[in-house]
Amino acid sequence: MSETTYSNERPNAWQRWGADDEAGALNLIGPDQVRRAAGLVRSGQVLRLAQPLSRRTPVxxxxxxxxxxxxxxxxxxxxxxxxxxxxxxxxxxxxxPLHIGTHIDALCHAWCDGRMFNNYRENTMRSTSGATLLGVEKMPPAVTRGVLLDVVGLRGRALAADEVITRSDLQACLEAARLQLEPGDAVLLHTGWLAANLGKADVDFNAEPGIDHEAGLWLAQQDVAMIGADNYAVEVLPFAEGTVFPVHQCVIRDYGIPLLEGLQLEELVATKRREFLFVAAALPFVGGTGSPLAPVAVL
Structure with a gap:
């Protein structure tokens, strides 16, 4: 994968798909990835991976x-x-809000130092019209191979609220499933956070198990198209000292990879299937920073 760097020399995928690109890593999903994923269908069982939405959905x-x-x-x-x-x-x-329950983060959702993905400037985000670039309507539908990484199964126990999921953990999950990541994959992380918080009246959104920056960077450099998890932010909370949403910065802003948050994965975990056809499409809110999502896994 070719990489460019910006002023502070952090690795990124800016201009990889052209100076005017707004789809980011979803460009990695093409006809070959769709056909490959369709070939994974065995039983035809379809699982919904979205939370029900109601006044009781915690935010x-x-x-x-x-x-x-x-x-x-x-x-x-x-x-x-x-x-x-x-x-x-x-x-x-x-x-x-567009970021509620099971949802996708658009590439305009997070940035730092005045720059968004592909070196777009923050002045492309307007309070009157939303995102003039990188809005959620620029995201094509995703039909690709889903890969489930069951970190709870790897640990053999429930994860602590602030437990770090490392690059080594992700690699161990892949080894246990006898799988390798391929370009265009949608990687789904089972942390157990959502299942542990279902039905709670006062959910703590400030502490959750999730990946750290190194793990996020490693996933990005494997050419995955999407990263999702059954938690609030995909990344571990609280953040490492001296950082603020480091995985969001790395994955969304540097590599153009959308994050899927709040996935409901328990039923999928129970099937023992670790690769499957994954389908998701954002609602095309023009200028939106995200969208509610109803992804499915087809087994």
């Missing part, structure tokens, strides 16, 4: 929760609303 305190309003329901008809020909219907409206 960090700096975000608003989901709000669900009925525009028309059975009560309107009970109160005398017109029903021409006996026809009745219901409709509703949902207001929610």
């Amino acid at each position: 960090p305190r700096h975000r608003s929760g989901l709000q669900h309003f009925m525009g028309r329901d059975g009560g309107d008809y009970a109160a005398g609303a017109n029903r021409p020909g006996g026809f009745q219907f219901a409709e509703d409206t949902v207001v929610m």
Whole structure:
């Protein structure tokens, strides 16, 4: 893989797919990757990897929760609303942050030092219109091989809230599954965080097991297209001393790899399948920094 460097000499994939590219590592998913992934289907079982969305879906305190309003329901008809020909219907409206439950981070979601992926400047993000570059609508649908790395299974126990998942852990998971990463893969990490927090009234979003910077950089340099996990931020929280979201900076900003957060993986883990057809498509909110997601694994 060819790499360029910017002023502070951190490795990155800027301009790898051209100076005007806005899709980043999703460019690694082409017809060959789609055909390869389709060939993994054995039983035809389809698993949904998304959390249910409701007013009870937990979010960090700096975000608003989901709000669900009925525009028309059975009560309107009970109160005398017109029903021409006996026809009745219901409709509703949902207001929610784009980063809630199971969702994808767009490439405009995180940056540092005034620069975004592909050396775009932060002034391309506007409060009135959102992202003028790297918005979530620029992300093509992903149909590729999914690779599940079961860190809970590797440890043989539940992970501590702030436990680091290292590069060596990822390599050990691959060895246990007798798999190797290939360009265009979607890597999904099973940390157990979501399962441990389901049903809690007050979820702590400041501590979770996750990968460190070295592990994130290693995944990026394996040419994976997406990295996801069953936790809030994919990376370990709290961060290593002196850093702030180092994996987000490395993976999203430096390598153009979107992060999938809040995946529901327990059912997939139970199948013992560690490679499968993975399908996900963001809602194309123009200028959006992310999108709710309903990814599936086809076994």
